[in-house]
Amino acid sequence: MPDHDTHLDEQLTDLRTDLRNDVSLPHPAAILERHRQRRSRRRLQAGAVAAVLVVGALMPTLRSTNAAPATGGPPTADTTPTSTDDRLVTNLQFAADGTGYATRFHLPDDGPGEPIPPFDATLLTSSDGENWDEVGTIPIPERTDLYLIGDLTVLGPEELVVDWRSEKNPTSSASARIHSTDGGRTWQDVPMPDVVTEVVPAIPDHAELVPACSVDPTKRPPCTTPSFTVVLPGTGTSAVLANPPPLLTPVPGSLPTANGRWWAVGQQPDTKDWAITVSADDGRTWNTVTLDLDLANDSRSNNIRASVVSMDDSLYASFVGPVPNNRETLRGIFRSDDDGRTWRQTWTPAPDQDDLPVTGTLVAGDDGALRLRESPNLLTFTDGGTTLTHTVHLGLGMVGWTRKGYVSGWRSYYELSTDGINWTKYDLPME
Amino acid sequence: MTTGDWFEALYQGSYRSFVLTAYALLGDLGEAEEVTQEAFAVAYGRHGRVARADSPEAWVRTVVVNLAKRRGRRRAMLDRLLRRGATDPDPPPPGEHLDLHAAIRALDHDHRAAIVLHYLADLPLDTVASIVGVPVGTVKSRLSRARAALARQLSPQEADHA
Structure with a gap:
């Protein structure tokens, strides 16, 4: 009987891991849109008894992703009263020369009888990161899912692409892509083949890496083999590397580190151990090293969050992943002094360490400290990444890495840091 | 996400756990995801109150449980009205533990x-007891009986595989 008990416990643990991995985390924008729908419904319900009855009768329609439009069509931005609360900036990127672009979504109120209306998207641009102007509307593909996410990739001062993905699988390949070479004033559709056949020997200057996968709709999750492609300047098309990282389900940084190193994390094909790989020659060759992360081997790429930064002549990596209690927390800080040929773990969580679910990018400061900042945690690693100082600091947004520096915030403002220490807040136009 | 910060940390850290909590009450992963997203939307609309709560995580989990129970009751009522008998939730996600899942x-x-x-x-047991509304001792008893039932259902399969 004890053997049976142990076996049952093992099976339950495996099933728990499988279930958790089957649950993909929707993009936060989906929660915002759902919140907006709730608010809209509550306003309608407060209107009049008759209105309440109408709304109640139509609730199934409002909730349905495939409901047919009501007579008269959905409201448009021109006819629907708008509020800055309904607008948010979800993407902000910079070209190498400092030209900034951001996508601002407007989520108009939905009236009774309409399905979820299409939001509209506006492109913003700035030459200095401080003063932002509207460029124009970004074309949105016909919606095939309840929520769509528009991911912005900036390939040059005047060149950018927007990838549209389903929020249900935000790490999957884009379902549609548009490309602009005139700063977003005009857009062209980019063919998105199911299988990318173009091969490049190296990652070109100004290119970015974006998620991709082979989609099998009969499986959950449908993105069965997460990988990535290179978005090529000039055409906005996707290509694969001639010599890709030798890892299963590699998850790359979309941009190189400040000293020009490309990186990815993933699992070793034979052992399924988690590993990090670094290229110092634009993706032609990769240095791959297995890390002792104390993570279950059945952890998958969708619940591992890693970042790599350069500081002085070293690379530092942070890993956030699941621990036995199923919570995702910081599992280690690693350092390489030889372009990723070898790594050593400089910080390991103590057994009684509180969970540190910090999911943003590691920030390399000009003062020699590394920081992970995401409210309510501000983690500062000093002494070469070995000593952790943990303070509680509210109001810190998740950090991302851009070609201009570290950015945090978004929605109606963002913060920028070029030295990893000082942050400057800039407002974004929401009217 | 604006309230960014602590809310996003809660979202990133607890979403999957909440989905499984709702799944326990609904038996349907898709509905559990729907309920969990709705709960986070509720929490986002009341972020000031949630932030002041002793445990924001417990606050949102309570909303998840309440929404799941409400949805379960509504589904049961519709089933009775439509004389369909027991509900037939979506099949479990494919995986390597179909026998256990079925059991x-x-x-x-x-x-x-x-x-x-x-x-x-x-x-933990006390949280389970709070969610299902019974004493901890009853939860232990149910777990014990459920484990025995699972072992009985799984053992023929294992014999077949042997």
């Missing part, structure tokens, strides 16, 4: 909820 789904509601909440959502 859990074959348990009655109370025993399934105890197993899923404690072993799959990884909640």
Whole structure:
């Protein structure tokens, strides 16, 4: 009987891991849109008894992703009263020369009888990161899912692409892509083949890496083999590397580190151990090293969050992943002094360490400290990444890495840091 | 996400656990995801109150549980009205543990909820007791009976594989 008990416990643990991995985390924008729908419904319900009855009768329609439009069509931005609360900036990127672009979504109120209306998207641009102007509307593909996410990739001062993905699988390949070479004033559709056949020997200057996968709709999750492609300047098309990282389900940084190193994390094909790989020659060759992360081997790429930064002549990596209690927390800080040929773990969580679910990018400061900042945690690693100082600091947004520096915030403002220490807040136009 | 910060940390850290909590009560992963997203939307609209709560995580989990129970009741009522009898939730996600998954789904509601909440959502016994509204001793008893039932259902399969 004890053997049976142990076996049952093992099976339950495996099933728990499988279930958790089957649950993909929707993009936060989906929660915002759902919140907006709730608010809209509550306003309608407060209107009049008759209105309440109408709304109640139509609730199934409002909730349905495939409901047919009501007579008269959905409201448009021109006819629907708008509020800055309904607008948010979800993407902000910079070209190498400092030209900034951001996508601002407007989520108009939905009236009774309409399905979820299409939001509209506006492109913003700035030459200095401080003063932002509207460029124009970004074309949105016909919606095939309840929520769509528009991911912005900036390939040059005047060149950018927007990838549209389903929020249900935000790490999957884009379902549609548009490309602009005139700063977003005009857009062209980019063919998105199911299988990318173009091969490049190296990652070109100004290119970015974006998620991709082979989609099998009969499986959950449908993105069965997460990988990535290179978005090529000039055409906005996707290509694969001639010599890709030798890892299963590699998850790359979309941009190189400040000293020009490309990186990815993933699992070793034979052992399924988690590993990090670094290229110092634009993706032609990769240095791959297995890390002792104390993570279950059945952890998958969708619940591992890693970042790599350069500081002085070293690379530092942070890993956030699941621990036995199923919570995702910081599992280690690693350092390489030889372009990723070898790594050593400089910080390991103590057994009684509180969970540190910090999911943003590691920030390399000009003062020699590394920081992970995401409210309510501000983690500062000093002494070469070995000593952790943990303070509680509210109001810190998740950090991302851009070609201009570290950015945090978004929605109606963002913060920028070029030295990893000082942050400057800039407002974004929401009217 | 604006309230960014602590809310996003809660979202990133607890979403999957909440889904499994709702799954314990609904038996349907898709509905559980729907309920969990709705709960986070509620929490986002009341972020000031949630932030002041002793435990924002417990606050949102309570909303998840309440929404799941409400949805379960509504579904049961519709089933009775439509004379369909027991509901037939979506099939379980494909995986390597179909036998165990099927065995859990074959348990009655109370025993399934105890197993899923404690072993799959990884909640402590007192939290499970609070969610299902029974004393901790009853939860232990249900877990014990549920484990025995699972072992009985799984053992023929193992014999077949041997």
